Amino acid sequence: MYSAEEFDKQKTKVMKYIVFKKRTEQEVRNKFSGSIEENILEDIIEYLKEAKYLDDGEYIDRAINNFITLKNLSLKEVKYKLLAKGLNKDDIENYFYEHKARLDEYEKQSARNIFYKKQKDMDIEEIKQYLLKKGYKFDNIKFEE
Numbered sequence: 001m002y003s004a005e006e007f008d009k010q011k012t013k014v015m016k017y018i019v020f021k022k023r024t025e026q027e028v029r030n031k032f033s034g035s036i037e038e039n040i041l042e043d044i045i046e047y048l049k050e051a052k053y054l055d056d057g058e059y060i061d062r063a064i065n066n067f068i069t070l071k072n073l074s075l076k077e078v079k080y081k082l083l084a085k086g087l088n089k090d091d092i093e094n095y096f097y098e099h100k101a102r103l104d105e106y107e108k109q110s111a112r113n114i115f116y117k118k119q120k121d122m123d124i125e126e127i128k129q130y131l132l133k134k135g136y137k138f139d140n141i142k143f144e145e
Contacts, residue, residue, distance in 0.1 A: 002040050010036045011044050018053055022062060025054050026086020056087055060095050064103075072110040075103055076135025108140045115143055 010032075017023065017031060025045060032041055048054040060082060067078050075096065082092050096103060111131050118127050124143060131141045 002037065007040060007043065010040050011047065014041075014044050014048065015053070018048070022059055023054070024056055024059050024085045024087055025049070028054065030086070056091060057095075059085075060087060060092060064095070064099075068106050072113045074110070074131070074135035075107050075137070078103075104137075104140065107136060111136050111141045112143075115141075 013036070014028060014032060018028065023031075028045060028048075029041070036044070045054065052058075063082060063085075064078060067073055067081070073081075079092055079096070083089065114131060115127050118130065122130070128141050128143070132138065
């Protein structure tokens with residue numbers, strides 16, 4: 001067992017890490033698994049989840065909104081980035097299912113953005129091949145020739 005002081009001290013360390021930048025549960029585990037006793041870490045993670053400081057569902061939503069605002073990515077690239085953060089595959093799939101129309105529109109717009117940027121240097125077929133390699137769906141990269 002551990003003391004309340006020890007819990008608070010370790011919780012403060014974890015809080016500084018997640019308040020600085022939103023993190024996933026897996027990122028917290030990876031960061032502190034060697035430096036905080038496992039039973040304390042589990043209790044801290046439970047506390048943070050209950051207090052909504054750690055919320056992987058909200059993290060997925062926020063990360064996707066950032067991608068939509070700032071980047072031109074295929075949906076496959078977005079999934080890989082989320083999986084790399086240690087997020088649950090089912091949670092990601094459920095989010096994509098629930099927001100299918102919006103995400104498909106994002107991928108089409110993202111493909112158009114890349115198309116307009118690259119059309120000076122590449123022909124349409126080269127751009128289509130480039131987009132397919134990056135994971136864009138074939139239906140989302142139909143351009144007028």
